[in-house]
Amino acid sequence: MNKKILTTVTLLSTGLANAATLQGFDATVYGFIKASAIYSTEAVGSFNNTNMSAPTHALVDTGANRESRLSFQTAQSRIGAILKKGENLSGKIELDFVDFAKSSPTTQMNPRVRIAAVTYSWGNNKVIVGQDWDLFSPVTGYTFDIVGMYFKAGNSGFMRQQAQYLKTIGDWELGGAVGLSAANPSVSDVDTEYGKAPTYALRLTRKLEAGRVGLSGIYGRIDLYNPNATSSSNPSPLNPNGRHHESYGANFFFEKNIGLLGLKAEAYYGQNMDNLGTLTLSRAVNGVDVKEYGGFLSAQYQVIEKNFVFGGVGISKIDNPADMQNAEVATTPATPPSNLLSSNSVLRIGWEYRVTEDFSWISELSRFATDTKVTDNNYNYAAADVIETGVQLRF
Secondary structure, eight states: OOHHHHHHHHIIIIITTTOBOTTOOEEEEEEEEEEEEEEESSOEEETTEESSSSOOEEOOSSGGGGSOEEEEEOTTOEEEEEEEETTTEEEEEEEEOOOTTOSSOSTTOOOEEEEEEEEEEETTEEEEEEEEEOSSOOOOOOOSOTTTTTBTTTBOOOEEEEEEEEEEETTEEEEEEEEOSSOOOSSSOOHHHHTOOOEEEEEEEEEETTEEEEEEEEEEEEOOOBTTOOOSSOOSOBOTTOSOEEEEEEEEEEEEEETTEEEEEEEEEEESGGGGTOSOSOOOBTTBOOEEEEEEEEEEEEEETTEEEEEEEEEEEESOGGGSOOTTTOOSTTSOGGGGEEEEEEEEEEEEEEEETTEEEEEEEEEEEEEEEEETTEEEEEEEEEEEEEEEEEO
């Protein structure tokens, strides 16, 4: 961990707590510590990697993938700070410690920036600029897999660099955003930067008693570039397909508390959505557009005092799997294994015992069922059962 990262974490965990900065901002620190053991009957993928850091799907059922495995994890722990000055200006920064390229790290964990955003509000208007939850698809589910969530299995939308505008009119909220098409953690510029086209998102939300319901949509134009394809007349990277890809998604979302019962749900449909960083399945490849649909339903119920049962079901499915990429020709980092899933579902059930208001023991059983496109006419089905148990301290 370098000195800058260490300094940032130290400030968040100590110097900001119950203090005010020299500029007059009030600071509030929040977060949680999650420490758990996790067991899987077969290999699972955490987005693009074969490990249990944040399981999202089962892996191709061959070779070593059939072996059961066990890990201990604390990387999903989270810390954040809210800075506020007056009634109009605030900022938020949030970190966790997940690195999907590390299977079971201890001191090798590194902080990961989740949110870094500034908010300015006046009257019924609000502007949020920076990295924050995507305006598109704002609802998540009840699960102990806090980072893996129901992504790639019915839940869409994640963090995005964007500028948002929100306006409240009675019980209605109207929102719009312009943002970065997708993340690019590599050293060099790729399609994200060469395309020079942002995403555009709209959202309409109706406030309910102890909940909300709404519609949202996102659109972006994607160009797939080959940085090695140049010519004397055009030294810039060429678009080998000679065409643009239209990427879009539309979804319905709902969340509400009804007495002791909490409900969260989403249903969506779209094209090339993974190109927009929504953590879904469909991805434009070789000049072909790929469509998908999916959704999830998640619930939590307080059974007796201090005891909660929670769970849910989610599924994502490619609408035109014959057109998507397959493992036989996917040989570059631009097409990682998780982009070869033609369908993926998860079924979950868990139990939370709240020892105190701020401290819980939580256990969850998940079953992933995944179809992976291996060749043009061959799909591999795999299923994996995952059980995770551990504690969570909230602050």
